[in-house]
Amino acid sequence: MSSSDTSTAGGSSYIAQEADRIASDIDGYLKQNERKEMLRLLTCGSVDDGKSTLIGRLLYDSKMVYEDQLAALEVDSDRYGTTDTDFDPALLTDGLRAEREQGITIDVAYRYFSTARRKFIIADTPGHEQYTRNMATGASTSDLAIILIDARHGVLTQTRRHAFIVSLLGIRHVVVAINKMDLVDFSEPVYDRIRSDFTDFAAKLDLPDVHFVPIAALHGENVVNKSEKMGWYGGATLMHLLETVHIASDRNLIDLRFPVQIVNRPNLNFRGFCGTLASGVVRQGDEVMVLPSRKTSRVKTIVSFEGELTEAFPPMATTLTLEDEIDVSRGDMLVHPRNLPRIGREFEAMLVWMTEEAMVPGRGYMIKQAHKLVPARISDLRYQLDINTLHRQEASELPLNGIGRCRFTTEEPLIYDPYKVNRTTGSFIVVDRLTNNTVGAGMILDVSGELSDAERSKQTVTDSPYVMEHTSSVDARERSRQLGHRAFTLWITGLTGAGKAALAYALERRLFDRGCAVHVLDGGNTRLGLSRGLGFGPDDRSEHLRRAAEVARLSNDAGMITIASFLSPSATDRDAARELIGAERFAEVYLSAPIDFCRKRTGNDYYDKAERGELHDVAGINAPYEAPEQPDLELPTHELDLDGCVERVMSLIDARGWFESA
Template identity: 55%
Template sequence: MTDKKLNIQEFLDQDQKKDLLRLLTAGSVDDGKSTLIGRLMFDSKMLYEDQLDALERDSKRVGHAGEDIDYALLLDGLKAEREQGITIDVAYRYFSTAKRKFIIADTPGHEQYTRNMITGGSTANLAIILIDARYGVITQTKRHTYLANLLGIKHVVVAVNKMDLADFSKDRFEEIRADYNSFVTQLDIPDVTFIPLSALKGDNVVEPSENMTWYHGPCLLEFLENVQVASDRNFTDLRYPVQYVLRPDIKFRGFSTSVASGIISKGDEVMVLPSMKKSRVQSIVTYDKELERAFPPQSVTVTLEDEIDISRGDMLVHPDNLPRVERQFEAMLVWMDENEMNLSTQFYIKQANNTTKARIDEVKYKVDVNTLEKSSIEKFKLNEIGRVVVTTTKPLYFDPYKQNKQTGSFILIDPVTHNTCAVGMIIDRLGSKNLPSRITDVDKAKIAKGEPLVKTEDYVKQYNQKGETIWITGLHGSGKNELAFSLEKKLFENGATVVLIDGSSVRSGLSRELDFTPADRAENLRRVAHICKLFNDQGIIAIASFISRNESLRNQVAEIIGADRFHLFHMDAPLEYCKLNKPELYELLEQGKTSNLPGVDMEYEAPTNAKLVFNPKDNEENLDAIIDYLAANKVFPNH
């Protein structure tokens, strides 16, 4: 019994040490991708007896291989896939041989499922591009090869399938090889291998084919077991993007993540981005032991000799080998959202373990992945691919995608739906002198007419509020200013984009040359109304605290701002309260040192159409009433 346990442990230890190859299959509809993977698993004895029994039953019931076993059923698990005999979603399968472990992504062939192939191929080391020997290289073959190149996959196996339907012809195989090579030389794929096979019959899948003795290369499984992919990783540039700060007790503070690239060793001098602080690696810890060094794709925890403020999203690098630290860059973008791109949107961008906001400044061109032709376009739709310019709110630490997949890739997330809108591969940074202006001929025409480039609905979506004016009227000393200032603070704390305009500020600047005669009071309000309108046009909530002594003046203000954006509130305080609240002003009037004071020697008409009327003695209750009013009128949500 003990010997058996040791044998199991030895097997598990040996299996743990096996290299892992991630690969994807791609090709046109009905090229035999799922059949090939099913056959690979079947012939390599990787299926259990119950799986084999179920496969034989399903082949007779819903199979598409005639009298033969339909190996595609091992991967096509969706009902729609089985009914149509096609792949719709990405199917992942794991299996291993004595030499290597494999994770296979079986990706759909339809153009409408381009995003599914991007998802399946994002972590792949190798791509198997299937070609039907009867049809040869077609547009979808070129499309999948381009996508593999876009994803930085350096090893491609061109599996010329269904050779049994082409009489196992060597000439046909060589014709397809030449045709494919004439296309792939335009791309940057260093390792391309051609294998003729029949997935359904098993020729050159696991065992060499007796029907194609003219082929002297490896069969598919042999090639997959021996292809060298370890050197594809970047062991030169240390990139350690901190994912988690580990603090199990007061004595230990480590920084955990998987090594994106490079090698980190005990005693190494490292620099922390963005603080640029330096320290040395004190220890490299895993769940059960300490290491002398770590390299990709190991997940470890690193401790430093010095106490440095480091948090999620920061990056450890070697001081003499820094990544790009930029806000602008060019990238190839694959649009994955059902909704088309909106250039006004401020997306969330997630790159490595860093998240910030970003915008798309320019779409340089769209690529027709079937022909590689480039065309001008203003925005992308689902599954479209092209080159864009991106600007982020704060600098990112990145490398070009071809140099480092982990730090050169990113996703864009819709700020409202939180759907992943796009995946991107960074080409390189973009100097400020090369930044696009984003002003098109259409924009120039709008500017000439004084039309805004940002629509009102875009501001509403961006700020999650309506740009409208809250106008508070009342006598001097009524408490309207206290209410206005308190309201500004409360709205700001709840996330509103808000500005306060009060009489003292305007009088000391914009209207400093005006006095307090009725004519100049009216001019002062006219100027304030236009300021409020400008703010409202930009989607900003304006709070204005002004006496605005009669109905006529308030109607003029509402007309300038827009009656639908004007919300009138009245601080209804008796004159005696006002005198007690602001005695110095009213004393000046009694001493004859001032005049034209509304409510005393100048008329003040209390509004009859105020949306809300307040008692000045309960400021908190008044604030709550305004917040509820704004929510009910969909100006700003009540959080």
């Protein structure tokens, strides 16, 4: 489209055509506008670079201002205007009284307008440093950013900060509008110098699509209409760039992510799960998995305000119903079984701090991601970024508007993707537990290429896009009917010497003789193979038990009974094993023999060496053992013989109904 075409599209002829269309065919007009592509954009930059003026000029020159608004603005321009003219475009967006009195933008102002090609939602964000958090808010949903630079001042610190946040928030399309060219006599060398300075800085950022436009927003030069005063510039006007930038390929249509916002149960015959599709495409009949429970079903219907649909895509708000009555709650996520996000309690993120009180590692916060709110703490501040040089600096805290890389630990697993893959599941806000104020915004990093082997093995869902989960065609009921029993895990815990291994192998013999498919998963044996290389510290113990729980889960999925014999001193690790395997097929058996009895049963100087400091991380001596508070079965092995313990466990199995086929 030429500049004259652009002007016409935004001018009075277009408005007249639209008015005629509304009068003659309102339904057709509404459908035509409904089909137009929506572009969300924001303006940012340093203070007084002319962001509000630019938006006002866009609205004015594209004839999107009503006559009564113009009349009121002429009056307000005499009172608040800063341009010494009859019309100050900035007043169209600076709606707060404090903004008009100071001539600055404080809050984020959203404006809607449309042209023949597109609909636009534009966010006017503040330039002052203390309002950087507002700028980050406006950028979080934007497809394109207009970064304004005052031609008199060039690239400033706040310009760099906003450019970095734009990059950090994954905005792929950037228009650098070098404004107030009229105040530098429309100088091409000034434009070239500023363009070169910004290009040098942006080379360090992830900004794949950058355009430069010299403008004078107050007078409308190169905004909607081509400027005759800058004949040396052969590029497109700002409006032409906004109308033609290609954003369709920015949408993630591959990875299905449907965070459940509400469970809708208006009557006994309908149970739907409402939410906004974050990414991917979902169709009727698709197999879906519910995370974190990992239960699967198929999509029965896709319900919208206009009726049932055959498919849905982002960012549609819709309701899904499933063929099976499985448990789905607010904060859960529906995904395709062979395309899973990551699940974990630890991740790293870039954090923008948004409050006066500095962020100090170790303090507890709440994290809100999608529709899930979980307690968390910032366990480590890896570094803070120098916004001018982008160099990493060691820091003990993160101040207001500081940007740093942090490690987070949540109290329950979080379902997430790296921010570059999915802006919805990869972003979160940090909330102060006491005040309930939003104090930070985070973007989750993809650190798979930076992890050690031990760290990588701790991830519960693989990061590789080439590794997919497969589903067996043999279901649990078929296995149970053929084997004559259900699959389950007995998790035997207790101090070293309490008799865990002896009980485990006695139970295996008894169950095998009964005709059951059963095996023992022994802590010592797994350390000789599966967990070889892991130590006995808390982190390595947790990983050791996670691996064992994964094996038990896979064995149960195959229909087998697993008897897991592990010291497992941490209640948190045992709870994690129960959650991973499934509470409905898990029983915790606690051997409650006291340490003096265990010392005698070991038959060696294991505990004595621990007391002398020759052995470390020995539970009950120089490391804690957290006894189960409510085990499924407690066996005082210092009082019962082995046969008595076996009988009690068999009674537990029988009471649970596990000897019956499904």
